[in-house]
Amino acid sequence: xxxxxxxxxxxxxxxxxxxxxxxxxxxxxxxxxxxxxxxxxxxxxxxxxxxxxxxxxxxxxxxxxxxxxxxxxxxxxxxxxxxxxxxxxxxxxxxxxxxxxxxxxxxxxxxxxxxxxxxxxxxxxxxxxxxxxxxxxxxxxxxxxxxxxxxxxxxxx
Numbered sequence: 001x002x003x004x005x006x007x008x009x010x011x012x013x014x015x016x017x018x019x020x021x022x023x024x025x026x027x028x029x030x031x032x033x034x035x036x037x038x039x040x041x042x043x044x045x046x047x048x049x050x051x052x053x054x055x056x057x058x059x060x061x062x063x064x065x066x067x068x069x070x071x072x073x074x075x076x077x078x079x080x081x082x083x084x085x086x087x088x089x090x091x092x093x094x095x096x097x098x099x100x101x102x103x104x105x106x107x108x109x110x111x112x113x114x115x116x117x118x119x120x121x122x123x124x125x126x127x128x129x130x131x132x133x134x135x136x137x138x139x140x141x142x143x144x145x146x147x148x149x150x151x152x153x154x155x156x157x
Contacts, residue, residue, distance in 0.1 A: 001066045002128050008063075009121045012055045016117060019047030020110050023103075036103055038093065044106050045086045051113045052081050059120050060150040067127070067146060071139050076147050079154050109156075116153045120146065 023044035026033045065075035086106055093099040123146045130138035 001070065002124065002131065005063050005066075005124050006128075008058065009117065009124055012051075013117055013121065016047070016051060016055070016114065019050065020044060020114075022047065023106070023110075036099060038090065038099060041090055041093075041099065041103055041106060044110070045090055045102075048086060048106060048109050048113060049083065052083060055113075055117070056081065056150075056153065059116075059146075060154065063120070064143075064146055064150060067139070067143050071136065071143055073140075073143060076150075078150055081154055112153065112156055116149060119149050123149075 023040055024034045025040070026035075027037070027040050027043075031037070060078045061075075064078070068075045086102070086109060089102045089105055090099075093102045123142050127139060127142050130136070130142065
């Protein structure tokens with residue numbers, strides 16, 4: 001379990017950095033790095049949506065269930081995430097001000113994505129330490145921490 005999740009979370013961290021990097025990149029010969037356009041923001045929003053559709057459910061579902069199983073607890077129920085709010089805001093952005101507001105919302109959401117992933121990676125690191133130290137009580141604490149983080153993330157926005 002630990003090796004699998006170390007690999008998955010490391011890969012997803014790398015993907016997230018690359019995916020979110022599109023927003024501040026130069027996307028055309030005529031453009032400048034970081035130029036705010038509907039095109040660059042659309043790609044950034046799509047990266048966030050991929051995170052909420054693939055990465056978060058993997059952590060909230062499979063990873064949390066495996067951690068719960070390792071300590072003899074049932075997997076917690078996690079409410080599904082609301083999807084598409086950023087797309088809707090982007091579609092309504094018909095001027096520079098609205099586009100800038102959508103960019104601000106995306107930046108807040110992407111910061112939450114990164115923070116959630118960092119927290120999951122830290123839980124994994126601490127879990128490996130607890131296993132190596134023979135501290136199953138610490139795994140129970142980590143299960144509680146990860147459950148709270150997953151629930152908090154799922155209630156966002």
